[in-house]
Amino acid sequence: MDQFTLNLLVVGATFALYIGIAIWARAGSTSEFYAAGRGVHPVVNGMATGADWMSAASFISMAGLIAFGGYATSSYLMGWTGGYVLLALLLAPYLRKFGKFTVPEFIGDRFYSPTARLVAVVCLITASITYVIGQMTGVGVAFSRFLELDNTTGLLIGAAIVFAYAVLGGMKGVTYTQVAQYCVLITAYTIPAVFISLQLTGHAIPGIGLFGNDVASGEPLLTRLNQVVTDLGFADYTAQDGTPSSVINMVLFTFSLMIGTAGLPHVIIRFFTVPRVADARWSAGWALVFIALLYLTAPAVGAMARLNLVDTIYPNGVAEEPIEYASRPDWMTNWEKTGLLKFEDKNGDGRIQWYNDANSTFDADVATPRGWKGSELTVNRDIIVLANPEIAQLPGWVLAIVAAGGLAAALSTAAGLLLAISSSVSHDLIKGQLNPGISEKGELLWARISMAVAIGVATYLGLNPPGFAAQTVALAFGLAAASIFPALMMGIFVKRINNKGAVAGMVSGLLFTLVYIFMHKGWFFIAGTNQFPDTIQGSLLGIQSTAIGSIGALVNFVVAYFVSNATEEPPQEIQDLVESIRVPKGAGAAAIDH
Amino acid sequence: MADNSSNNAYWQANLNIIKVCLAIWALVSFGFGILLRPLLKGIPVGGTDLGFWFAQQGSILVFLAIIFFYAWRVNKLDAEHGVEE
Structure with a gap:
């Protein structure tokens, strides 16, 4: 078959x-x-x-x-x-x-x-x-x-x-x-x-x-x-x-x-x-x-796939010549068809040199003396799991x-x-x-x-x-982290938070996070409209936009706390509601609401 | 920033258990896995150090232990205070 x-x-x-x-x-x-x-x-x-x-x-x-x-x-x-x-x-x-x-x-x-x-x-x-x-x-x-x-x-x-x-x-x-x-x-x-x-x-x-x-x-x-990996100039x-x-x-x-x-x-x-x-x-x-069954396995899959990949390209060790393109394994041929794996013979020797050509020291000390003219293999990291069974035959x-x-x-x-x-x-x-x-x-x-x-x-x-599909994962987590999580947590653990505090907290956490992401990834993810580069050194607060949800959540907590304390207490029935969700007793009754 | 207006023994006991659990949660992940990793450099584990192990395996295992401990402990607490369902 x-x-x-x-x-x-x-x-x-x-x-x-x-x-x-x-x-x-x-x-x-x-x-x-x-x-x-x-x-x-x-x-x-x-x-x-x-x-x-x-x-x-x-x-x-x-x-x-x-x-x-x-x-x-x-x-x-x-x-x-x-x-x-x-x-x-x-x-x-x-x-x-x-x-x-x-x-x-x-x-x-x-x-x-x-x-x-x-x-x-x-x-x-x-x-x-x-x-x-x-x-x-x-x-x-x-x-x-x-x-x-x-x-x-x-x-x-x-x-x-x-x-x-x-x-x-x-x-x-x-x-x-x-x-x-x-x-x-x-x-x-x-x-x-x-x-x-x-x-x-x-x-x-x-x-x-x-x-x-x-x-x-x-x-x-x-x-x-x-x-x-260090022998090939990678980190x-x-x-x-x-x-x-x-x-x-x-x-x-x-x-x-x-x-x-x-x-x-x-x-x-x-x-x-x-x-x-x-x-x-x-x-x-x-x-x-x-x-955890998957998450404890994933780091092993990652490390072993990387090692298998290096061993496939350099079957006799990284100090020796890499394999010839003509004798590459079938799985590489299969993935080349999808465009997720690419080979370009830059030095024309018919072999696949794969190394970190962005590392200038390595380029000067090792790559150039060996006659390498740039890394010749581009691997899309998304193929690792899908190609794994083929790599391991x-x-x-x-x-x-x-x-x-x-x-x-x-x-x-x-x-x-x-x-x-x-x-x-x-x-x-x-x-x-x-x-x-x-x-x-x-x-x-x-x-x-x-x-x-x-x-x-x-x-x-x-x-x-x-076009921004890949960028939006940061947005989904940023929104959940900066608006939903703090609102839920304060709703349960801090009885004093009232309607004004909660709304002010959610909106300010949300806006802070959204604006920060846009300032670094481009407004509405349109390339080139960002004010700051999305790197640690170049960013506004020294924090990359993917990590800003933490600060957004903090903004939400602080604003909600101060606004609530400056305004009136929540009504008695809301305080009773908070008391009731803090104890499990009576959950059956609460579930029947229609 | 939990407030103390809910001054019953059940809620206070629950908050104390949560605090201990979250302290361990933060210690194994942010602590051993990231901030304190340089201090664990001297403890070798399979070609690297204990901090790397915590970052990629240990923290997840401890998270599991924390959740099951909390469920067991607080379900028992419910019964002690007569607030179980």
Whole structure:
């Protein structure tokens, strides 16, 4: 059986499974549509949260980022997992106790302010839409590489699948498909990683293999990796840039990712689906167990792929001649077709010289004497995970599972985001603002209509991605970190915060973050309109725009605190509300609100 | 910046547990993983040092332990104060 048929069979089987679940898990009420009837077991919810959270970026891009960035990229590992500690300790149990359906609903009720709710809706929709574009383009890429379909057809098939289970099943359908998608994506991620770790280090657990000994040379894997990359003029893999400004930026960037993670609405609403407050606490832990399986593996995948790549190009060691272009392995030929891997024979010797030609000392001391005229290989870091099974010469069925895994990661996150958007539109905008008297049936219909519209918008943006798509991830995290997380946390922990303080805090945190990102990335991401370069030295405050969410959150906290203390206390019923969400007792009653 | 207006023993006990958990959370990630890494240079782990291990593996493992400890401890606290569901 050829690779194409194999890919088609495995991907087709997973899609049939998702559709089957969709038909089984139809939603009959708004409670089922928004919160799966609050009957999801905490372990099941944890698994669904894992699939919800781990996007095309986690699955496809992260290991590649680590492979080429080394120690400095640890921010992603700590940031995207550390946020769950904040979620478990500071938000999830209390929001579950509150017992409503959306994040803006909590903000609107706690700060007794439709304005606050509206600001939250705007943040939620902006953050979720920017995030969903990346998922839809990821679906298109995976289809075109593995099923040889053109981008548009692939995207439309993906959209149709999401439509089927998200519109029919709402949160209930999404939850159970996400469980299936988690199983597919984690299998796809770990199988190649385990094989490669066994080949290189003899350890079956990649996270242990990363710190084990390289079988071929007998010295630690990371020692050998540092050796070969520095021998090619690249930065030392494990070294830390110890300059104070760089250390501070790493701390702030990690912190931004953590509070951004804890403030992303599509993750928070997953904790509304469990039966009890105690379950929300356990469920956050289970979510992190399932996420950690991938996140503990990713740094090993990155480091081992980098080493394998160097060894492929320099089979006799970096001091010897690299391989001839004519005898390159098949996987390189395959990826050259996609344009994500490029070779240009600059010195005309028919061999692939790959080194850091931006390093002028190395260029003068090593490259020029060896007759090298520039690095001849360009590798897009996004191919690392997808090409990994081919680089390690694993059988064809592994590659087929990786294709299905990439699609599962993108589809599950897209569905979660679309659900957050549609419930916010139907519940916060239509029921909350435009038509409060709407019947349950009418609201359910609107929830389905807004879901269908959201899928349409996301598909359109996936087909015609705005040029700034890649930049917008910083925006999504910045907004969640600077506006949503502080508002939720203060709503629970600081009783004195009133409506004026909350709105002033959210708006100032939001504006500060938005303006800072625009001043460094260009206004509305239009290239060339930025006032400052987006580097540590050149930036306005010495902080890169990706790390500014931390400062935005601080602005939000400080403004909310001082404005609240300068104005009147919140009314007694709001103070009672805060008291009631602080204790688990009575959560069952709070959940029955219609 | 938590306020003390909720002066009951349950909430205070909960806040104390949260403070300890977050102190450990910050120590392993921002501390061992980034700021204190130079101090851990002398402890070798598989070709690099303990700080690198914390940044790429250890912090995640400790995060897991913190969340499960918190869930266990506070669920017990609920029962002690009779505020469980």
